[in-house]
Amino acid sequence: MMRREVMPGTARRTMMAALGLLCLLGLGGEAMGATTKTYDFTVLLDDDEIGHQRFDVTTDGERTQIQVNAEFTVKFLLITVYTYQHSNVETWQGSCLREIHADTNDNGDSFFVKGTYRDGRLQWRTQAGERAAEGCIKTFAYWNQDWLTGDRLLNSQTGDLQRAAINLLGKETIAVRGSPTPTTHRRIVTDQFTIDLWYALDGEWVALQSTTNKGRTLHYRLQ
Numbered sequence: 001m002m003r004r005e006v007m008p009g010t011a012r013r014t015m016m017a018a019l020g021l022l023c024l025l026g027l028g029g030e031a032m033g034a035t036t037k038t039y040d041f042t043v044l045l046d047d048d049e050i051g052h053q054r055f056d057v058t059t060d061g062e063r064t065q066i067q068v069n070a071e072f073t074v075k076f077l078l079i080t081v082y083t084y085q086h087s088n089v090e091t092w093q094g095s096c097l098r099e100i101h102a103d104t105n106d107n108g109d110s111f112f113v114k115g116t117y118r119d120g121r122l123q124w125r126t127q128a129g130e131r132a133a134e135g136c137i138k139t140f141a142y143w144n145q146d147w148l149t150g151d152r153l154l155n156s157q158t159g160d161l162q163r164a165a166i167n168l169l170g171k172e173t174i175a176v177r178g179s180p181t182p183t184t185h186r187r188i189v190t191d192q193f194t195i196d197l198w199y200a201l202d203g204e205w206v207a208l209q210s211t212t213n214k215g216r217t218l219h220y221r222l223q
Contacts, residue, residue: 033060033061034058034059034060035058035059035060036056036057036058036059037056037057037059037143038054038055038056038057039054039055039057039143039205039222040052040054040055040222040223041053041054041208041220041221041222041223042220042221042223043070043072043218043219043220043221044218044219044221045072045074045212045216045217045218045219046216046217048074050072050073050074051070051071051072051073051084052070052071053068053069053070053071053086053220054068054069054070055067055068055142055143056068057143057144062093062094063091063092063093064091064092065089065090065091065092066088066089066090066092066141066143067088067089068086068087068088068089068090068102068156069086069087069088070084070085070086070087071084071085071086072084072085082107083105083107083108084104084105084106084107085104085105086102086103086104086105086156086157087102087103087104088100088101088102088103088113088156089101089102090102090139090156092147093117095136095138095144095146095147095149096117096136096137096138097115097117097122097136097137097138097139097154098116098117098122099115099116099117100113100114100115100116100124100139100154100156101113101114102114102156102157104157106157110127111126111127111157111158111159112125112126112127112159113125113126113154113156113157113158113159114126115159120134121133121134122134122137122154124154124159125159126158126159128159131159131161133161136150137152137154137161138150138153138154139153139154139155139156140153140154140155140156140188140195142195142197142205142208143205144203144205145184145186145197145199145203145205146203148166148186148188148197149166150164150166151163151164151165152164153188153190162190162191162192163190163191164188164189164190165188165189165190166186166187166188166189167186167187167188167189168184168185168186169185169186169187170184170185171183171184171185172184172185172198174198174206174207176200176206176207176222177222177223181200181206182200182201183198183199183200183201183206183207184198184199184201185197185198186198186199193210193211193213194210194211195208195209195210196208196209196210205222206222207219207220207221207222208220
């Protein structure tokens with residue numbers, strides 16, 4: 001009669017712990033596929049640095065989550081004349097928005113946008129009330145030029161679904177982190193503002209520029 005070897009309890013527990021760690025690391029089965037790309041910008045108003053805005057884009061298969069944080073302070077003669085804070089988490093399925101949770105303090109004025117996709121529609125609330133829209137709704141997804149399509153975009157600060165024209169202006173070479181870089185130049189035009197965007201030839205978002213309602217120029221410089 002063959003004797004069956006029995007693994008001692010300590011060794012068995014050690015092996016199970018190791019297998020569990022392998023699974024957590026994605027080495028014991030299907031690899032964990034989530035990747036994160038960060039866009040961290042210094043923000044300037046004309047030539048004055050006023051703050052930073054950071055975009056963390058995490059992709060896992062068809063699901064993408066974007067976390068945005070911004071904080072600006074404008075001073076005149078050392079006196080703070082304007083402040084801005086914005087935080088936003090968006091979840092996308094493919095190239096369509098599925099959830100949004102945004103809060104903004106625009107110089108003392110508070111805004112929020114809370115929304116989710118259900119029953120075939122994106123439904124969201126703002127301080128102005130409830131809204132809903134069918135179809136593939138998108139925000140101003142600067143971080144992915146392939147998503148900047150269609151003729152309406154959801155403003156993540158106000159919750160307004162804005163008419164927008166998105167134009168391809170061609171190739172340009174601009175300075176990125178101090179180096180001349182070939183880019184593709186795109187422009188978003190709404191009835192309220194115009195935003196210029198530049199992307200490296202590999203698709204990386206590298207710059208943004210817009211003009212404020214007082215005629216000053218807002219620049220995003222990639223760190």
